[in-house]
Amino acid sequence: MDVYEKLREILDTGPAGAPPSKAFDEILRLLYTPEEAAVAVHMAFFPRPLESIASDAGMPVDEVSRLLEAMAGKAVIYERQKGDQTLYLLLPTIPGLFEFPLMKGILTPELERLGKLWDKYHTEAMGASFSGNPTPFARVIPVEQSLVAKTRVHPYEEVARLIDAVDFIALEQCPCRVSIKACDNPTETCLIFDNAGRFLVRRGYGREISRREAHDVLDRTEEAGLVHTSNNSAGKPAFICSCCKCCCTILTCRTKLGLPNAFAASSYEARVDQDACTGCAICADERCPMSAISLTDDKAVVGIDKCIGCGLCVSTCPTGAITLNKRSEEPEVPPTMQDLGMRIITEKGKLESFLSQNKS
Numbered sequence: 001m002d003v004y005e006k007l008r009e010i011l012d013t014g015p016a017g018a019p020p021s022k023a024f025d026e027i028l029r030l031l032y033t034p035e036e037a038a039v040a041v042h043m044a045f046f047p048r049p050l051e052s053i054a055s056d057a058g059m060p061v062d063e064v065s066r067l068l069e070a071m072a073g074k075a076v077i078y079e080r081q082k083g084d085q086t087l088y089l090l091l092p093t094i095p096g097l098f099e100f101p102l103m104k105g106i107l108t109p110e111l112e113r114l115g116k117l118w119d120k121y122h123t124e125a126m127g128a129s130f131s132g133n134p135t136p137f138a139r140v141i142p143v144e145q146s147l148v149a150k151t152r153v154h155p156y157e158e159v160a161r162l163i164d165a166v167d168f169i170a171l172e173q174c175p176c177r178v179s180i181k182a183c184d185n186p187t188e189t190c191l192i193f194d195n196a197g198r199f200l201v202r203r204g205y206g207r208e209i210s211r212r213e214a215h216d217v218l219d220r221t222e223e224a225g226l227v228h229t230s231n232n233s234a235g236k237p238a239f240i241c242s243c244c245k246c247c248c249t250i251l252t253c254r255t256k257l258g259l260p261n262a263f264a265a266s267s268y269e270a271r272v273d274q275d276a277c278t279g280c281a282i283c284a285d286e287r288c289p290m291s292a293i294s295l296t297d298d299k300a301v302v303g304i305d306k307c308i309g310c311g312l313c314v315s316t317c318p319t320g321a322i323t324l325n326k327r328s329e330e331p332e333v334p335p336t337m338q339d340l341g342m343r344i345i346t347e348k349g350k351l352e353s354f355l356s357q358n359k360s
Contacts, residue, residue, distance in 0.1 A: 003034065003037045003038050004025060004032075005025070006041045007028060007037050008020065008024060008025070010040075010043075010357055011097070013045075013345075013353045013354040014045060014090075014093065014341075014345075014354070015092060015137060015341045015345055015348075016093045016095075016129060016130045017093065017126075017348065017350075019125040019126065019128075019129045021121055021124055021125045021126075023118075023124060023125075024125070026117055027114065027117050030113065030117070031074070031076045031097070031114070032076060036067050036070060039053065039064055039068065039071075040071065040090065042057040043077065043088060043090045044090060044357060044358045045090050045354075045357075046358055047082070047087035047088065048088060048089065049085055049086075049088075050088065053088060072088065072199075072203060073203060074101060075091075075100035075101050075103070075200070075205050076091065076097060076100070076101060077091060078091050078096070078199060079203075080199060093130075094137075094249060095137075095239060098118050098126075098175065098249070099175040100200065101114065102114070102173070103172035103175055103190065103200060103206060104173065104204065104205055105172075105173030107179070111179075112179075114179075115178070115180065122252070122257075123256075127249070127256075127259060128259060130249070130253065130262075131259040131262045132262070132263075132264075132347070133344070133348050135232070135334070135344050135347055136261050136264045137340065137344060138229045138230065138231060138232055138250045138264070139229065139231070139232040139263060139266065139331075139333070140227060140229055140264065140265055140266045140308045141159055141228040141230055141240070141310075142228075142266050142268055142309055142310060142324055143218075143222045143311040143312060159215075159228060160215070162237045162240065163211055164211065165237065166193040166194055167194055168194050169191060169192075169193060169209050169210070170193070170196075170197030170201050170208055171188060171191060171206055171207055171208075171209045171214070171217060172190040172191075172205060173187050173188055173190065174186075174187045174241070174242070174248070175190075176243070176244075176247040176248040177244065180247035182244075182246040182247045183246050183247060185221075185225075185226060185244050186221065186224055186242075188217075189226065189242040190239065190240075191214055191218075191239060191240040191241075192238070192239050193237055193239065194238075196238060196239075218242070225287055225289070226242035226243055227244075227245075227289055227308070227310045228240055228242055228243075228310070229241045229243050229251075231337055232263075232334065232340055233334045233336055233339065233340040234334065235336040238337055245289040251289060254290070255289070255290070263308075264331050264333075266310065266311075267326060267330040268309035268311070268324040268326060268327065269304050269307045269324070270283075270292075270293070270307050270309070270311075270313050270314065270322050271302065271322070271324075272299070272300045272301065272302055273321045273322075274299050276319045276321035277300050277321040278319055278321070279295060279298035279300070282316055282317070283300050283316070283317060283322060286316075287312045287313045287316055288313055289308075290306045290307065290308055292306035300313075300321070302322075309327070311324050
């Protein structure tokens, strides 16, 4: 079997999957040299030491070390430190293999090509694979300004508490807007936390920032009308993205591809006080990324079936006529990232192949 096809099959066991495609075959050939791919097929989604990978690959440790460091330097595999030991593991397609190599925000001709291929792959196969069956990987977080003090808020629904829960914050360029270039929204907006954030900073793909700076990023992206999204689990966040409807993988799964389980809406929905609404149409024309708001008789009306509970309409309503309110049925949120991943893998019928590929 071709080594790149073998690598694709391994990546396909992950939660996001890696369905076959000519575009993805070219992506893999751009990301990995044949030598690197030959080592990568002996890796897994759990961390392993250099010596173990070299043993499985049947190659000298020094040569495997060189190849692993080359791949980590390109951010096409993940490396983390455990005491004095360096451990290596594969990145899933999304989030990881798509985003990380583009997070410097500087596109060489090769990375330009890579971005176009990911966009093609997203449309042809990856978007549908990434979307939930039915559990989505990502969920919407309401913007801070849209939640009032009397609202009952879970810790995983409040941006401030999410940021306070992490130990390390890295800021990176948005790979979606950097590569798609369909809007003028800010690009230095992706927040990656803890070990993954440390890895990206070590490898030059991001910079460490403070909690205050992280809040400033979210304030700036809210002002720009971007939707805050994070992993669809209740534990520590792995990331907070600020997504646009025209470029970003998470939102375009619904806005462009029409996939209903692309992401989980927040547990809130927008409601309009008709008496207070002046019909200015800011919410409908400028803020709602899902086109969930329309005007009827010069009053804003929310289509609840389309509302994702992001709160962007609330934070700019000049009369305070729009509020976020708890939905009658709150979505179930897996307790941890590990639980989320295993649930998605199980729903997609990949549990056996995942466990077989990733046994220690």
